[in-house]
Amino acid sequence: ADYVYGPGRTHLFVPGPVNIPDPVIRAMNRQNEDYRSPAVPALTKILLEDVKKIFKTTSGTPFIIPTTGTGAWESTLTNTLSPGDRIVSFLIGQFSLLWIDQQQRLGFNVDVVESEWGRGADLDVLEAKLRQDTAHTIKAIAIVHNETATGVTNNLATVRKLLDAYRHPALVLVDGVSSICALDFRMDEWGVDVALTGSQKALSMPTGLGIVCASPKALEASKTAKSLRVFFDWKDYLKFYEMGTYWPYTPSIQLLYGLRAALDLLEEEGLDNVINRHTRLGTATRLAVEAWGLKNCTQKEEWFSNTVTAVVVPSYIDSGEIVKHAWKRYNLSLGLGLNKLQLLGCLSGVEMVLKDVGYPVKLGSGVAAAAAYLSNSTPLIPSRI
Numbered sequence: 001a002d003y004v005y006g007p008g009r010t011h012l013f014v015p016g017p018v019n020i021p022d023p024v025i026r027a028m029n030r031q032n033e034d035y036r037s038p039a040v041p042a043l044t045k046i047l048l049e050d051v052k053k054i055f056k057t058t059s060g061t062p063f064i065i066p067t068t069g070t071g072a073w074e075s076t077l078t079n080t081l082s083p084g085d086r087i088v089s090f091l092i093g094q095f096s097l098l099w100i101d102q103q104q105r106l107g108f109n110v111d112v113v114e115s116e117w118g119r120g121a122d123l124d125v126l127e128a129k130l131r132q133d134t135a136h137t138i139k140a141i142a143i144v145h146n147e148t149a150t151g152v153t154n155n156l157a158t159v160r161k162l163l164d165a166y167r168h169p170a171l172v173l174v175d176g177v178s179s180i181c182a183l184d185f186r187m188d189e190w191g192v193d194v195a196l197t198g199s200q201k202a203l204s205m206p207t208g209l210g211i212v213c214a215s216p217k218a219l220e221a222s223k224t225a226k227s228l229r230v231f232f233d234w235k236d237y238l239k240f241y242e243m244g245t246y247w248p249y250t251p252s253i254q255l256l257y258g259l260r261a262a263l264d265l266l267e268e269e270g271l272d273n274v275i276n277r278h279t280r281l282g283t284a285t286r287l288a289v290e291a292w293g294l295k296n297c298t299q300k301e302e303w304f305s306n307t308v309t310a311v312v313v314p315s316y317i318d319s320g321e322i323v324k325h326a327w328k329r330y331n332l333s334l335g336l337g338l339n340k341l342q343l344l345g346c347l348s349g350v351e352m353v354l355k356d357v358g359y360p361v362k363l364g365s366g367v368a369a370a371a372a373y374l375s376n377s378t379p380l381i382p383s384r385i
């Protein structure tokens with residue numbers, strides 16, 4: 001059947017869910033526990049403290065919610081806004097499109113700023129809107145930090161600069177699903193009011209946790225926000241935080257231990273080292289794509305994403321065929337990957353697929369370009385110096 005494993009390991013190179021490190025898998029291999037016992041609250045307390053580090057915040061309040069990125073979006077919107085509130089939202093690819101659809105269906109007044117896919121959020125348009133909005137009708141800016149569909153990273157520091165320049169009080173709501181833990185993200189420094197991610201992306205865990213972090217201003221807004229919410233109501237979480245029991249409903253015990261292990265791995269490597277590693281891998285991938293003579297979907301260097309490289313294939317090749325062929329012949333799920341060796345393995349697989357589907361690629365050309373770059377730029381593993 002189609003769901004049976006292929007030979008050996010499946011080579012998973014989609015931008016999420018990603019490969020799960022073995023220590024995280026092992027940490028989750030455990031029994032259920034009574035979440036009202038002292039152990040689970042003690043674990044949760046430490047997780048809530050440590051998870052702030054992935055957002056680079058000290059003042060934020062995190063919520064670890066049994067949901068996906070889509071639920072984290074909904075938690076963010078319904079806790080901070082009221083129906084009819086005006087949100088400026090940037091449409092630059094599939095995930096921003098889906099978030100905007102959710103915003104519209106939740107009854108907000110969405111002021112959509114659209115860019116061609118492959119370009120970043122149009123911040124000149126944001127500036128013009130802020131300049132005109134002296135009555136402060138804009139209640140929030142909703143922006144996807146890294147648009148997974150197109151491999152575009154938006155400049156959040158500039159969003160903050162513009163809001164400050166016009167002394168505009170709009171909340172900044174950020175989808176960090178394919179950025180947080182892998183790209184430079186600074187919640188406090190950039191004045192982000194709500195940041196969110198999902199466990200199956202750079203945290204390298206199974207799907208199932210939406211992690212949302214609220215600034216003091218966002219928490220304040222939640223006290224008067226009138227959107228209907230029950231499952232996602234921060235008020236319930238805060239009540240249980242105060243009681244020291246932490247959970248308004250049953251947490252996934254296994255995912256909490258997985259999160260502990262994932263945060264330990266991040267701590268061991270160092271978050272900034274992880275971010276630098278993604279910078280190198282992203283650069284190597286772009287060099288391979290260039291060596292193949294293919295086009296990066298992202299139109300300008302300022303928006304290049306180090307977690308996702310979206311490649312435009314020539315019109316005579318069906319990209320769906322590439323993905324299907326890679327899976328059927330090479331047990332390769334395409335997207336791009338995690339560490340250097342995996343990346344080179346993936347790139348050589350992509351070369352074979354490209355050749356098989358009729359693109360005139362020289363086998364080894366992209367791997368050579370990426371390897372040449374990586375061998376010059378990869379530092380020694382700190383624990384082995």
Ligand code: PLP
Nearest residue numbers: 068069070095148175177178198
């Ligand atoms: N936002 C971004 C940027 C994503 O890449 C995704 C999923 O890939 C989502 C949101 C939606 O997350 P989920 O599928 O976990 O609901």
